[in-house]
Amino acid sequence: MAIVQNWMPPSRENWELISYYWQFFPILTGVQWLIDWYPQGKTSTESRFNIPGKTGWASMESAGFITLMYIMYTLPRELGIEELPWGNWTMAGCFVIHYINRAVVAPLFLNPSMSPINPLVWVFAFLFQMINAISIGGWLAGYGPTTVYDWAGRAWIMEVGLVIWALGLLGNIFHDDDLREIRRAADRKQRKEAEKTGKAAEGVDKIYMLPKNGLFKYALYAHFFCEWIEWAGFWVVGGWNCHPARTFLLNEIATMLPRSLQGKRWYEKKFGKDKVGSRKAVIPGLI
Template sequence: MTIIAGVLPPSRETWEWACYLFGYFPLITAIQWTIDWYPQGKTSTNSRFNISGKWGWCTMESAGFIALLYIMFTLPSELGLSSLPWGNWTMAGCFVIHYIYRAVLSPLVLNPSMAPMHPLIWLMAFSFQLFNGISIGGWLAGYGPTTDSDWAGRYVYMEVGLVLWAWGLLGNAFHDDDLREIRRAADRKQRAEAEKTGKPLEGVEKVYMIPKNGLFGYVLYAHYLCEWAEWAGFWMVGGWACHPAKTFLVNEIATMLPRALQGKRWYEKKFGKEKLGNRKAVVPGLI
């Protein structure tokens, strides 16, 4: 079913324009290098315009994999393709698995709480995901490889890429859960005190501590580093010619790196540099 003729699913011209424009997304995120205002997560602010952190995260992050799946199931028939190669579906599966975890399970099931976010953050992230879903989805649904022979000769690189993607996903989930445990522990403590004293629960939306397990012993944003490894593996699966996967990785780094550096300054201000030790923001020993 066509939602918007020539746009969803995208015509080749629309897809090429989406890929082209998405390549300039770092210019938008460059403002993060100049200001520390980022009204979401630990740096969220009180605003009457704020929206639920859980539902805001779910809806903005889901746009990409929903768009990708829609395009994968509609565009091939418009292009006269009876089926897509297994490599295309493998990459689509990697993308969807990540975002089922990241966009649905994490905010709605696993996270004890999430700070509210400003609508501007939601809008930027939604736009990021929509452009990303269209660019990667279009490549996988007919504007990239269309036969199994297009993947021939690349199996070793694909296997290595899939291993890197899987370890990145596992590392991402492990470090995410370490952050969750900080709030779960705080919630358990609050509930125990409430049972003894009758005091109402304060909530754990703004409870933060310095994480220490795994790569957190070296960097404050280990989950970012693992996610970059994940999408580097994804690009390796698609190959150098998979420009949408490359753009996705570059845009992720351009968006998340200044955010990590902002976060490091926040940790230093809240806990003091001496408590952080030699931890870097996101790359051990470097950044």
């Protein structure tokens, strides 16, 4: 059942239109190179309009995998496709696994706290997820490969791509958890102090330290780098002509690269350039 006729799920014409213009998203991210204002996370600002960090993050990030799965189950029926090939479901599974962790498990169950999110950031992130899911979902649900023969002879390439994807996912999870441990350790310390003094714990919403484990020894935003590896593997699974996967990777880099450079300036200002040392912003030894 269509939610919005010809748009959700999209008709081929509308899907091609969305996918084409989605490639130019990096142009919009140009403003991030000009200003450091980014009211979310460590650079969040005080505002009565702010959305609580955990619920805001979960709601804006969940839009992607929910939309993709909706398209996967509805579009084939509209196109008369009885069964999608296993390769399509493999890629959809990779996408959903990533976002179940990123949008549900991490913010709602693992993160000790999250800084509030400005509504503008929430809207842009929500739209990013929706448009990206329509682009990838349309390709996987009927406008890309539709038979097992479309995947024939690509098993070894897919295996390579899945290994790259899995390594990126595990690296992303490891480094995200290392950041969480900073606040978990601070929370444990505060609780011990509270037991001794009888005073309430201050909270760890704005506790930050320089991460030091794993690739954080070489780059402050190693978790971003690992996510890029993950989606590069996703593109390899889909193949060179899987333009939605390619667009997704390039759009993520266009969004996250200036953010990591802004973040490095923030770390240098807060802790000093001598403490940051030779660490790069996002790609070890390079950027």
